[in-house]
Amino acid sequence: MINLIMAAPDPIVLETDDRTPESALDSDEVRLTFEVHNLSIWYGDKRAIDSVTLNVPSNAVTSIIGPSGCGKSTFLRSLNRMHELVPGTRVDGSVLLLGENLYAPDVDPAIVRRRVGMVFQKSNPFPTMTIGENVTIGLKLNGVRDRKFLNERLEKSLRMAALWDEVKDDLHKAGTSLSGGQQQRLCIARALAVEPEVILMDEPCSALDPIATAKIEELIHELKKNYTIVIVTHNMQQAGRVSDYTAFFYLGRLIEFGPTSKIFSNPSDKQTEDYITGRFG
Amino acid sequence: MPVATAMLEDQDSAASRMAAPSRFGDKAFEWLTLGMALAVILLVFLIGWQLARGSTLAIQKFGFHFLTTSTWDPVAEQFGALPFIYGTVVSSLIALLIAVPLSIGTAVYLTELAPLWIRQPIVSLVEMLAAIPSVILGLWGIFVMIPWLRDYLFPLLKKLFGWTPFFTGPIYGTSMLAGGMIIAVMILPIITSVSREILRSVPKLQREAAYALGATRWEVTRIAVLSYARKGLFGAGILGLGRALGETMAVTMVIGNTPQIAVSLFKPGYTLASVIANEFTEATSDIYLQALFEIGLVLFGVTIVVNLLAQLLLKTMTTKTATRAVQ
Amino acid sequence: MHSKDKDRHRWRKFKSGLVSFGTLAAAVLVIAPLGLVFFHLLVNGAGAVNWDFFTQLPKPVGAPGGGMVNAIVGSLELLALGSAVGIPIGVLGGVYLAEYGSARGNAMLRFIADVLNGVPSITWGVVVYGLVVLRFKGFSAYAGGLALGLIMIPLILRTTEEVILLVPNGYREASLALGIARWKTIVNVVMKTASKGIITGILLALARIGGETAPLLFTAFGNRFWNHDLSQPIAALPLQIFTYAISPYDDWHRQAWAGALVLVMGIFCINVLVRILTRDRAGTST
Numbered sequence: 001m002i003n004l005i006m007a008a009p010d011p012i013v014l015e016t017d018d019r020t021p022e023s024a025l026d027s028d029e030v031r032l033t034f035e036v037h038n039l040s041i042w043y044g045d046k047r048a049i050d051s052v053t054l055n056v057p058s059n060a061v062t063s064i065i066g067p068s069g070c071g072k073s074t075f076l077r078s079l080n081r082m083h084e085l086v087p088g089t090r091v092d093g094s095v096l097l098l099g100e101n102l103y104a105p106d107v108d109p110a111i112v113r114r115r116v117g118m119v120f121q122k123s124n125p126f127p128t129m130t131i132g133e134n135v136t137i138g139l140k141l142n143g144v145r146d147r148k149f150l151n152e153r154l155e156k157s158l159r160m161a162a163l164w165d166e167v168k169d170d171l172h173k174a175g176t177s178l179s180g181g182q183q184q185r186l187c188i189a190r191a192l193a194v195e196p197e198v199i200l201m202d203e204p205c206s207a208l209d210p211i212a213t214a215k216i217e218e219l220i221h222e223l224k225k226n227y228t229i230v231i232v233t234h235n236m237q238q239a240g241r242v243s244d245y246t247a248f249f250y251l252g253r254l255i256e257f258g259p260t261s262k263i264f265s266n267p268s269d270k271q272t273e274d275y276i277t278g279r280f281g
Numbered sequence: 282m283p284v285a286t287a288m289l290e291d292q293d294s295a296a297s298r299m300a301a302p303s304r305f306g307d308k309a310f311e312w313l314t315l316g317m318a319l320a321v322i323l324l325v326f327l328i329g330w331q332l333a334r335g336s337t338l339a340i341q342k343f344g345f346h347f348l349t350t351s352t353w354d355p356v357a358e359q360f361g362a363l364p365f366i367y368g369t370v371v372s373s374l375i376a377l378l379i380a381v382p383l384s385i386g387t388a389v390y391l392t393e394l395a396p397l398w399i400r401q402p403i404v405s406l407v408e409m410l411a412a413i414p415s416v417i418l419g420l421w422g423i424f425v426m427i428p429w430l431r432d433y434l435f436p437l438l439k440k441l442f443g444w445t446p447f448f449t450g451p452i453y454g455t456s457m458l459a460g461g462m463i464i465a466v467m468i469l470p471i472i473t474s475v476s477r478e479i480l481r482s483v484p485k486l487q488r489e490a491a492y493a494l495g496a497t498r499w500e501v502t503r504i505a506v507l508s509y510a511r512k513g514l515f516g517a518g519i520l521g522l523g524r525a526l527g528e529t530m531a532v533t534m535v536i537g538n539t540p541q542i543a544v545s546l547f548k549p550g551y552t553l554a555s556v557i558a559n560e561f562t563e564a565t566s567d568i569y570l571q572a573l574f575e576i577g578l579v580l581f582g583v584t585i586v587v588n589l590l591a592q593l594l595l596k597t598m599t600t601k602t603a604t605r606a607v608q
Numbered sequence: 609m610h611s612k613d614k615d616r617h618r619w620r621k622f623k624s625g626l627v628s629f630g631t632l633a634a635a636v637l638v639i640a641p642l643g644l645v646f647f648h649l650l651v652n653g654a655g656a657v658n659w660d661f662f663t664q665l666p667k668p669v670g671a672p673g674g675g676m677v678n679a680i681v682g683s684l685e686l687l688a689l690g691s692a693v694g695i696p697i698g699v700l701g702g703v704y705l706a707e708y709g710s711a712r713g714n715a716m717l718r719f720i721a722d723v724l725n726g727v728p729s730i731t732w733g734v735v736v737y738g739l740v741v742l743r744f745k746g747f748s749a750y751a752g753g754l755a756l757g758l759i760m761i762p763l764i765l766r767t768t769e770e771v772i773l774l775v776p777n778g779y780r781e782a783s784l785a786l787g788i789a790r791w792k793t794i795v796n797v798v799m800k801t802a803s804k805g806i807i808t809g810i811l812l813a814l815a816r817i818g819g820e821t822a823p824l825l826f827t828a829f830g831n832r833f834w835n836h837d838l839s840q841p842i843a844a845l846p847l848q849i850f851t852y853a854i855s856p857y858d859d860w861h862r863q864a865w866a867g868a869l870v871l872v873m874g875i876f877c878i879n880v881l882v883r884i885l886t887r888d889r890a891g892t893s894t
Contacts (some may be wrong), residue, residue, distance in 0.1 A: 082785055110302035114787030124778035128800045138786035141796055143300030153295065192787055195295040302789055305744050310791035314704035321721045321762060328731060331738045368878045386634025389667035393630050403635055410642040413828060414819025416846045417868045421645045466641045469632045527728020529822040534854065554730050561826045577734040588726035591838065592719060
């Protein structure tokens with residue numbers, strides 16, 4: 001399966017479970033997918049993100065937590081320029097994806113979004129399309145015509161999203177005929193089909209029941225072998241379960257960033273500690 | 282495209298197969314749709330320009346007298362539109378007098394009083410009435426309504442109200458009153474459905490407060506609903522007026538088409554729209570055609586103003602697009 | 609005191625009941641014309657709707673029988689011509705209002721479209737007469753179709769805008785997040801999702817213009833014979849009904865009723881179709 005992800009950064013084979021993230025973060029050998037430097041984002045006059053500097057390691061899960069309105073979703077969207085869909089946004093600072101600035105003037109946001117896929121809070125398979133069409137639509141509308149290639153990608157994407165066995169006989173059925181958890185995995189497959197290098201997830205489980213949530217979390221665990229994943233969650237247990245690194249945002253600022261185990265057991269900032277222990281937010 | 286280069290090295294990746302994004306498609310589509318949307322502005326100007334151009338000579342020749350004189354004589358090439366303006370205004374007022382109370386009553390019934398199970402069927406029937414073409418209503422008017430008016434309703438009215446100047450003189454059937462009545466039928470559905478939308482937009486709280494004071498159903502409706510919705514209901518009436526002024530086929534078929542200014546509603550009349558419908562293809566001389574174009578211009582000007590007023594009144598009342606519930 | 613209060617209460621109750629009855633009566637009176645028109649259409653028209661009606665040309669005065677096949681076909685041709693003008697402009701204009709533009713500019717366009725909806729249909733006839741008939745020296749199917757098409761524009765524009773705005777933003781985002789161009793997102797995802805609503809709007813516009821007579825009087829003009837040359841005058845069902853209705857001949861009156869029955873049935877069929885479409889939409893929308 002690994003060979004599908006040719007474009008992903010060199011597989012320094014990260015046995016993520018054994019590795020100690022603390023050392024990884026500082027060490028030179030850790031590859032960085034995103035290097036965010038002094039990023040600020042305004043919606044009109046309102047500053048939603050305030051001078052955030054943060055490095056997102058490759059082939060790991062980074063979770064972003066914080067009370068609602070802290071800018072975590074805006075930050076996530078700034079990583080594939082989706083926040084630009086709101087008119088009147090302004091960006092200052094830089095976001096490097098594997099060393100290249102996403103906000104350089106000659107970069108097309110469409111290319112950025114093909115490289116940095118996204119899964120949304122509410123599962124949103126296209127209601128007029130079948131399961132199969134939902135997965136291949138990204139390739140088709142981006143100009144891929146080759147049937148054989150499309151079918152290959154269809155199967156591989158669904159397999160990676162752990163959905164193939166459940167739907168392989170129903171590919172012609174409507175995407176909306178699936179259960180909530182399956183729909184969300186279909187959306188993940190749809191994002192995987194265009195072969196992104198990174199997957200952003202915006203509270204992907206908030207509308208799901210515990211069993212469906214467990215499946216998605218398991219999937220995230222699988223996917224990080226090949227992808228860099230950034231996930232926004234309001235559920236701290238989830239952040240603790242799935243992520244290697246955690247960033248705590250508050251009022252548009254990055255308060256603390258570090259290995260998840262450290263953030264949750266021994267945060268260095270008072271605000272982080274208060275949030276983690278449920279004293280506010 | 283430096284960001285893409287990393288991907289392009291690999292020949293079988295999805296990225297290498299996907300087309301490079303082009304801003305041209307996006308720009309072209311936006312401009313295309315913008316052009317289509319701007320068509321509505323273009324159309325307004327097109328109508329105004331075409332009508333003004335078609336009536337330049339008439340405007341120069343008759344000037345303001347066109348609106349204030351009542352001789353309509355194609356042979357002598359004398360054209361005064363007053364009888365048509367009078368007929369349009371009077372027939373529309375009759376229509377409003379009949380249609381507004383009925384429509385608002387129906388809307389109140391539908392939103393406040395009717396049992397729930399019957400509401401949707403009635404709404405559907407009102408929509409069906411709206412779907413009946415004007416020409417078919419006119420056909421029905423000629424062969425069913427006019428004989429009935431002539432034989433039953435008008436004699437009765439004459440007996441009861443013959444002492445007023447409005448119901449005097451010989452009864453033909455085709456008349457200003459018949460025209461007004463058929464227009465009323467045409468505008469009932471739109472006033473009803475717009476009024477209904479407006480009443481529905483009255484906040485629930487408003488009603489509950491009145492009920493809490495021990496008011497009866499009617500009192501609740503009057504105090505909480507109608508007074509709150511007054512402006513919108515007025516707008517609904519004005520919208521109906523806009524439709525009434527421009528109503529053509531049905532009224533042409535029953536109003537009698539005689540350019541005269543008569544007080545009695547039993548006498549035939551003529552409207553702006555009707556004279557265009559009847560005489561446009563017969564206009565043999567240039568100035569005749571020009572005069573008819575000018576009538577079109579007057580009609581357009583009046584309906585635009587009335588519709589603007591209606592839209593402004595309705596806009597403040599409800600953001601819903603109630604005005605198009607029935608076209 | 610007590611009984612006075614009671615009396616007053618009773619009076620208030622009575623008044624409330626009276627008004628309830630009054631509004632019910634109003635509702636009955638509003639619906640009554642529909643019932644009456646339908647009744648008379650069936651009584652007077654059903655007898656003359658027969659095979660000949662759908663296959664024969666109109667007969668000259670005095671000769672019994674004959675049909676309106678040319679008018680039915682002519683109406684369909686005019687609807688097709690009108691659609692060719694009204695649908696693309698209306699739908700794409702509606703897309704613009706829903707997807708692009710500034711709030712204030714769009715509010716103005718919307719307002720103008722609503723005002724345009726109130727322009728009397730005969731005005732369109734006059735305008736197209738000046739624009740096409742005078743210029744090309746003759747009545748034609750093209751002119752009639754154009755007049756109908758122009759009437760369709762604001763109708764379709766507003767319904768299209770409305771149903772496109774109903775498409776949840778999540779679908780747009782999901783598509784854009786795949787790196788799909790905005791216009792392809794709008795066409796392939798948004799418009800496709802709203803397609804039922806768009807079609808509903810188009811059908812309603814067709815039902816509306818299918819019965820229009822005034823704009824055709826001096827554009828399409830009418831024709832007693834077959835005509836397949838669109839640059840020549842063409843028959844239309846509503847025009848034929850009008851001509852026959854105001855004629856002095858009983859035979860023609862019968863034909864007018866039959867034509868009216870057929871026209872109303874056609875329009876109601878479209879309305880039923882719309883109802884089925886919209887019910888479906890209500891059932892499957894998420």
